[in-house]
Amino acid sequence: MSVDFVEGFRLARVWDEDRAAAECLAAVFADEPEVCDDFAAVSDDVDLVFVADCNGDGSDHLELARPGLEKGVATFVDKPLALTGADARALIRLADAHGAPLTSISILRALPKAELFARRLGEVGEVQFGSVQGGGTAMAGHVHAASLALGLFGNGVESVRAMGETELQMVHLGYGDRADRPRRGVALNCDVGAVWHCAFHASAYGPQGAIHSPPLSDWDFPFGAAAILRIVKEMVQTRRSPAIIGDMLEAVAICEAAREAQATGEPVKL
Missing domain, CATH: 3.30.360.10 (Dihydrodipicolinate Reductase; domain 2)
Incomplete structure (x- = not known):
């Protein structure tokens, strides 16, 4: 399997509620990312925040994404964008209010x-x-x-x-x-x-x-991941949220309904 490499990313900071897990992740990368004590610190002096699929249902994504969005940092939220339509819309409003590009894309x-x-x-x-x-x-x-x-x-x-x-x-x-x-x-x-x-x-x-x-x-998911990285890279460079965020908002609404x-x-x- 050969997937095109997407250049231009460097992991700078990591956080997990289990610090040992964050330290284990940081040890994998040659760039030696800083392990933060507070998730709000992850968005300091970076170009992009990645909010991972933390508890599985997206109910904590608004809380985790808020610090970076309020700083105007481009943010990718792993699926689902949120558990509820109300939280998903709140994320989009927060991003708009602070000029922070935002997206969330299913692989x-x-x-x-x-x-x-x-x-x-x-x-x-x-x-x-x-x-x-x-x-x-x-x-x-x-x-x-x-x-x-x-x-x-x-x-x-x-x-x-x-x-x-x-x-x-x-x-x-x-x-x-x-x-x-x-x-x-x-x-x-x-x-x-x-x-x-x-x-x-x-x-x-x-x-x-x-x-x-x-x-x-x-066997196919890495190719989708590479496609998402290219979309995210363009989002960071252009400072514009991709239109595809609308599909994730609708997907969250479908699941809630x-x-x-x-x-x-x-x-x-x-």
């Missing part, structure tokens, strides 16, 4: 192999129905499924339904009457059991047949 949204599959959609004629399988029941996983669906079939989801014996086992995304979106919506099968190397799969159906993606798995829909048994409008 599934940036995979070259997923882009190749999207180019094949015309093979089925007008796409009537789509599906994405994978992600699991945790927010850190099923936000990938939502992001992949938006990347393949388009944004602008109007309604969300959810059902199943486990959390977000089956989610249906409805696009209303939009002629340029799947008329029968898109299904997210998040809880599909054990999968090979964290693989996701996508399918599209239309009057001329069906197409199915190859596995989108650990799905939780509500499963709890109430009713469809939720976005």
